[in-house]
Amino acid sequence: MKVLVATEKPFAKVAVDGIREIISKAGYEFALLEKYSSKQQLLEAVADADALIVRSDIVDSEVLGAALNLKIVVRAGAGYDNIDLDAATSKGVVVMNTPGQNSNAVAELALGLMVYAVRNFYNGTSGSELKGKTLGIHAFGNVGRNVARIAKGFGMNVLAFDAYCPAEVIRQAGVKPVDTVEELYRNSDIVSLHIPATAETIQSINYKLLNLMPKGAILVNTARKEVIHEDELIRLMSDRPDFKYVTDIMPKSDMKMHELFEERYFSTPKKMGAQTAEANINAGIAAANQIVDFLQNGNTRFQVNK
Numbered sequence: 044m045k046v047l048v049a050t051e052k053p054f055a056k057v058a059v060d061g062i063r064e065i066i067s068k069a070g071y072e073f074a075l076l077e078k079y080s081s082k083q084q085l086l087e088a089v090a091d092a093d094a095l096i097v098r099s100d101i102v103d104s105e106v107l108g109a110a111l112n113l114k115i116v117v118r119a120g121a122g123y124d125n126i127d128l129d130a131a132t133s134k135g136v137v138v139m140n141t142p143g144q145n146s147n148a149v150a151e152l153a154l155g156l157m158v159y160a161v162r163n164f165y166n167g168t169s170g171s172e173l174k175g176k177t178l179g180i181h182a183f184g185n186v187g188r189n190v191a192r193i194a195k196g197f198g199m200n201v202l203a204f205d206a207y208c209p210a211e212v213i214r215q216a217g218v219k220p221v222d223t224v225e226e227l228y229r230n231s232d233i234v235s236l237h238i239p240a241t242a243e244t245i246q247s248i249n250y251k252l253l254n255l256m257p258k259g260a261i262l263v264n265t266a267r268k269e270v271i272h273e274d275e276l277i278r279l280m281s282d283r284p285d286f287k288y289v290t291d292i293m294p295k296s297d298m299k300m301h302e303l304f305e306e307r308y309f310s311t312p313k314k315m316g317a318q319t320a321e322a323n324i325n326a327g328i329a330a331a332n333q334i335v336d337f338l339q340n341g342n343t344r345f346q347v348n349k
């Protein structure tokens with residue numbers, strides 16, 4: 044049995060060493076493809092792999108078609124919108140994620156982006172503080188919950204909206220649940236996005252919703268670029284010189300936004316929310332253990348294409 048780790052954006056070395064150890068101890072062969080620059084390299088590497096660990100790497104029907112022995116793909120992380128679930132299901136390939144394993148890292152970055160924005164991108168001018176501001180958490184999953192915990196430490200008022208999470212769960216975390224997404228945006232100085240990219244959410248963050256936010260609003264995106272309606276965000280930021288956008292996922296219009304909204308727009312050059320040694324170890328080791336448990340015991344607890 045061969046387990047391939049294929050990560051265009053590599054894990055920390057300590058995480059790779061840990062994965063290798065788990066795979067080798069289980070008696071499987073370990074293979075590593077890092078920083079690959081063409082899809083062809085991935086297609087060649089998966090040809091004889093029985094199991095695959097990826098991050099945001101695209102696993103489409105072509106990749107799945109080239110992986111003739113593949114039984115399982117584990118996305119070491121939360122969002123699995125990079126994997127063609129239907130193609131995997133039709134080929135009998137199990138797909139899993141590792142929920143919660145990298146969420147603290149992403150949450151810490153979200154707060155870092157908030158500080159950066161309220162301090163005017165560290166340009167030396169007088170900014171403002173997070174304490175006393177209202178933060179709206181859009182979706183109360185693993186990352187949203189960690190953002191709430193840290194934001195409370197900053198002294199922020201924290202609201203959350205999640206169509207799929209009972210209000211009671213939000214309340215128990217010491218956060219105020221709101222009934223509608225409009226109410227969240229209307230009442231939040233800063234909104235932090237933690238929704239996955241699904242048919243329902245893609246381009247759902249639009250002009251109408253964002254324009255509900257109060258003067259001086261900040262939108263923080265550590266989720267996915269696809270959830271933003273980019274043209275409408277640009278139109279909104281043109282109409283509202285008070286509005287800031289900070290993101291960990293570079294928009295298609297990055298250059299244009301830099302030109303138009305200097306000092307109100309920031310994007311990391313490469314998604315780095317989960318790029319910490321701790322998150323790499325947590326997610327990478329979980330992925331390796333899930334593969335061994337699946338191949339040896341048939342455990343499908345984290346399967347997302349059931």
Ligand code: 3PG
Nearest residue numbers: 098099120121122317318
């Ligand atoms: C996730 O969905 O887990 C995060 O977006 C992190 O993605 P990454 O592994 O590509 O950094």
